[in-house]
Amino acid sequence: MRSLAVKIAGVELKNPVMTASGTFGSGEEYSEFVDLNKLGAVVTKGVANVPWEGNPTPRIAETYGGMMNAIGLQNPGIDVFIKRDLPFLQQFDTKIIVNVCGRTTEDYLEVVERLGDEQVDLLEINVSCPNVKHGGIAFGQDPACLSEITAKIKKVAKQPIIMKLSPNVTDITEMAKAAEAAGADALSLINTLTGMKIDIHRKSFALANKTGGVSGPAIKPIAVRMVYQVAQATRLPIIGMGGIATPEDGIEFMLAGATGISVGTANFYNPQTTEEVINGLASYLEQYGHESIEEIIGAVK
Amino acid sequence: MMKKEKIAGIIKEQKQIATGIFDLWVTAPTIAGGAKPGQFVSLYTEDASKLLPRPISICEVDKEDGSLRLVYRVTGANTGTEQFSRLQKGDTLQLMGPLGNGFMSELPGTALLIGGGIGIPPMVELAKNRMDKNLIVSGYRDETFLQEDLEKYGECFVATEDGSVGTKGTVIDAIKAEGLKADIIYACGPTPMLLAIKEYAASAGITQCYLSLEEKMACGVGACLACVCGSKEKDEHSQVHNKRVCKEGPVFSAWEVEL
Numbered sequence: 001m002r003s004l005a006v007k008i009a010g011v012e013l014k015n016p017v018m019t020a021s022g023t024f025g026s027g028e029e030y031s032e033f034v035d036l037n038k039l040g041a042v043v044t045k046g047v048a049n050v051p052w053e054g055n056p057t058p059r060i061a062e063t064y065g066g067m068m069n070a071i072g073l074q075n076p077g078i079d080v081f082i083k084r085d086l087p088f089l090q091q092f093d094t095k096i097i098v099n100v101c102g103r104t105t106e107d108y109l110e111v112v113e114r115l116g117d118e119q120v121d122l123l124e125i126n127v128s129c130p131n132v133k134h135g136g137i138a139f140g141q142d143p144a145c146l147s148e149i150t151a152k153i154k155k156v157a158k159q160p161i162i163m164k165l166s167p168n169v170t171d172i173t174e175m176a177k178a179a180e181a182a183g184a185d186a187l188s189l190i191n192t193l194t195g196m197k198i199d200i201h202r203k204s205f206a207l208a209n210k211t212g213g214v215s216g217p218a219i220k221p222i223a224v225r226m227v228y229q230v231a232q233a234t235r236l237p238i239i240g241m242g243g244i245a246t247p248e249d250g251i252e253f254m255l256a257g258a259t260g261i262s263v264g265t266a267n268f269y270n271p272q273t274t275e276e277v278i279n280g281l282a283s284y285l286e287q288y289g290h291e292s293i294e295e296i297i298g299a300v301k
Numbered sequence: 302m303m304k305k306e307k308i309a310g311i312i313k314e315q316k317q318i319a320t321g322i323f324d325l326w327v328t329a330p331t332i333a334g335g336a337k338p339g340q341f342v343s344l345y346t347e348d349a350s351k352l353l354p355r356p357i358s359i360c361e362v363d364k365e366d367g368s369l370r371l372v373y374r375v376t377g378a379n380t381g382t383e384q385f386s387r388l389q390k391g392d393t394l395q396l397m398g399p400l401g402n403g404f405m406s407e408l409p410g411t412a413l414l415i416g417g418g419i420g421i422p423p424m425v426e427l428a429k430n431r432m433d434k435n436l437i438v439s440g441y442r443d444e445t446f447l448q449e450d451l452e453k454y455g456e457c458f459v460a461t462e463d464g465s466v467g468t469k470g471t472v473i474d475a476i477k478a479e480g481l482k483a484d485i486i487y488a489c490g491p492t493p494m495l496l497a498i499k500e501y502a503a504s505a506g507i508t509q510c511y512l513s514l515e516e517k518m519a520c521g522v523g524a525c526l527a528c529v530c531g532s533k534e535k536d537e538h539s540q541v542h543n544k545r546v547c548k549e550g551p552v553f554s555a556w557e558v559e560l
Contacts, residue, residue: 025524032305033522045526051540058517060527062353067519074526076540216352268520269345269352272306 002285003292004278006040006259008237009160009185011121013040013095016254016293017278020241020264021046021099021124021164022071026085027092033271036092038278043262044085046101046126049110051077061197061206066216066243067265068195070209073101073126078114086118095121097162105149109156116158123159124239125150128166128191140166140191143178150182160185162239165230168194172226173233180234188239188262189230190223216265217243224256231257231298245273247280257298307345308332309393313368315386319446321375322419323386324360330367332398338406338427339489339513339552342369342398343521346381355381356518356547358489359399360422361429361450372422372447400521401551404511406430410484413438413507414455415472415498417490421447423513427487428454436481440472440494473497489513492560499555510555516546523548531559 004015018041024030027042036042054074061068075081081098089096098120102108112123127140127149139149146163153161163179165172167190176187192213197206205211223242231238240258244250245266253261266273281293290296310329318324332342336359343354361370375382388394404427411433416424417440428435428451435455439448443463451457459467460475468475472494475481486507488498495512502510516528528546529539533556536544544550544558 023520023525025526029520029522029524053541053543054526054529057527057529059529060353060517060519060525062351065350065352067353069519069525069527071526074529074539074541074543076538080540217349265352268525269354270307271522 002282002290003294004281004285005292006294006297008239008260009122009162011095011160013260015040015278015281016258016260017250017274017281018097018239018260018262019043019267019274020262021126023264023267026081027089028085030267030271034274036089036094039094039274040260041095041097041121042089042092043097043124044081044089044099045075046073046099047075047078047081047111048073048101048103049078049107049114051075051080056208058207059209061212063195063197063214063216063218065218066214067268068197068207068212068214069192070207070212072209075101078111082114082118086120090119097122097124099124099126099164101126105152108149108153112153112157116156120159122162122186123157124162124164124188125153126164126191128164140175141169143174146175147178147182150179150184154183162186162188164191165189166191167222167226173229176230176234176236180236184236186237186239187230187234188241188260190219190226190242193219193222215243217245217249219243220249224252227253227258228256228300244277245270247277247284250277250281251284251296254293254296255298255300259297305397307395307397310369310396312388312390312392312394314390315388317386318372319444322446323373323375325371325373325385325388326368327371327394327396328366328368329396332396333362333364333367333369336362336369336399337403338430339404339423340399340401341551342371342396343400344371344381344385345395346384347395348381348384351381351384353519354397354521355385356400356521358423358513359426360447361426370425374419397521401547402549404487404513404552407432408485408509409433410509411436411482412485412487413476413481413483415486415488415490416440417472417494418442420488420490420494420513423489424487425450425454436483438472438475438481440475440490441466471497473501476501483507485509485511487511496560499560502555511552512555512558513551514546514553514558515551518547521547533557533559
């Protein structure tokens, strides 16, 4: 039996495939489409210390080979998340990664502390949402700020922390190195790329927020490049994402240096994508005679 | 647990019934079997540049035959709906459904079924499923469609913006001109029309008023939180004043949502 198992910050996942935060709800919404027991991990939608209303609609628009969103991190808040969403996920044989968002350092710390005693395997810290003015983007675009918040979260976190990086920076390796130096256990990249779409008939912005985060297959080459760069620049395990829709896409990210791979936008148009990617990884190992998926991580130098 | 998935429907027939309006029958037994009036399906293009599903309301269901009728508007050149309009008998179409809650068709009493433009199609299956009296009011810009189908299931009234057919003006103008009285309102159409209907229902004292809303969707299954509408009370699921059009809707009581 060839092994698909990977290890991220000491946590063993049965396979590298997970769901990108915000595209899979709390897991419950897709549980009728996907056998959650098959996934390496479920990454939840971002949760804050209190419920967030999110942005006005329209919140999404289709773009060529992708989409743009400005949901604004609508979430039910940590109380309901712990009471309702976590117990649901805990029924399944998969790892749980909770995405944490906030407007201030204190917001993040509160959520991280609340999760300390819960059965959660890893925390993913969203310091890169482009759609909320104080949704952490300031933390994710300045190495000094990123370093500071990483260190503060690391001090209170009981689970390993994954810092989710923004691609909307001049040099993503600088951000990655700042997070690593401040004690991050892993990195996930990329969050969405800030974009804009204009409705030429209404002469207005397609999204109420004017700008939104572009995701989907159209951004994949940028994401693969950034994963490769960060893999060269740090020793941290990387969860790669950005347009993964097929097993081949996921393999590209792993060859570039990702240990985990997240399916995001593709869940919206093919809810079976995660399972298809898992099956495809197994076939790839077979085809090239690898005993373990770990052999292909960062194999392209 | 029953697994939900996208399925490949087979086109039975398709024709154009008005300018830019297409009438499609697709064989999809697993969807037709459980479909209710006011629910919708997600249609997927075969074009990798157009990824997101298109939510289209169910116009009619033939459970015995296992098929669905979808009447939709082509939204422009090079759009997903334009691609669907080229499908011919025997072609396959990827779809998922039925999605959303649908109308409560079983409510007793006289009902006003009000459709505006491309909000008219779901009124066919709703009218067909109702036991009591239907007063069906349709609002068009100019050209009418689906009137022969609607006439089978109730008394029909038309409003057109240019006055070429029926009352000149809005569906509310037609209701007032015809002196229509009802216990229940079901409506689907553009937001300004739904707002006017909500006001009319309040002034006429019609407390059972159900509106089918539309909003841009990505997933169609309640995960992405793109298609929310404002809710009067804090919503149980979201914990904020937001409801998901695809999941808690698309049909809401007029009094629970803020348009």
